[in-house]
Amino acid sequence: MTKRRLRSTEQRRLIIDTLFGSGEHVTLDGLLRQVRAVDSRVGYATVYRTMKLLAESGIVQEHKFGDGFTRYELADEEHHHDHLICLECGKITEFEEPLIEELQARVAHRYDFVVQQHKHELYGVCSDCQKPKKRR
Amino acid sequence: MTKRRLRSTEQRRLIIDTLFGSGEHVTLDGLLRQVRAVDSRVGYATVYRTMKLLAESGIVQEHKFGDGFTRYELADEEHHHDHLICLECGKITEFEEPLIEELQARVAHRYDFVVQQHKHELYGVCSDCQKPKKRR
DNA sequence: TTACGTGCAAATTTTTTGCATGCAC
């Protein structure tokens, strides 16, 4: 049960700052690219390990939307949101629906299940990609 | 636009039969193991490609529950269900909740989004894993 | 016979890890 002490390092600060500034739902590669724009000597593994730590701490959320990349976004304790993922253009839209959360809680209770986190994702075609028949 | 014709082969029949008989949410490895119990000469790639085809045809659903393996289950047009995933023992429980589907449809409509499929997963601790403090 | 399907192994792709060195505390 050794308590590991985490250190504040230049890289970690940079990574976190970048995460705040970056668009949401960044991939590791995307994040690394942005981080390297500031300090080109940061390694992939550092970003990888930092995100892992942050995910474990609950500061960021990991998402696997099925395109083969793990994506990260800052967790928001206040407003939990879920996602609409456009299969055409890849755009990710967030939505909040308290009633769904409520029903979800009831489902969990029905199964005597303690929910720690959840994922609710709708995959389909966003409004932008519906009108134009030609695209891509 | 060449239409590719699919063939019924011994391997495919075996794989599909096995899928029907197997517990739900099998991994490729698990499926392959079961298939090989019947015919040990079936290759990984065959199962892989067959599942891919079936997924594209909408006959099976692919799931990535985050344990690093893609899992498959037969799609059920009638009753769409979602999942409770126990982070302790890995057990996967299914649930149906029409009201959530209904609300979900409203959310999609609100964003003018055409849903093709969705994923609603609750991660946490199942009833079996709650009582006993000692486990694993 | 004519493609499509199969098996094997190699190639890709993404995620993880070992280790020598660097740096925070």
Add this chain to the structure above:
DNA sequence: GTGCATGCAAAAAATTTGCACGTAA
């Protein structure tokens, strides 16, 4: 000074693919 953090490159792990041979139709 001590031990966590970093970078690099190598290792793992899972998924895809190329190719020669097999086989359904």
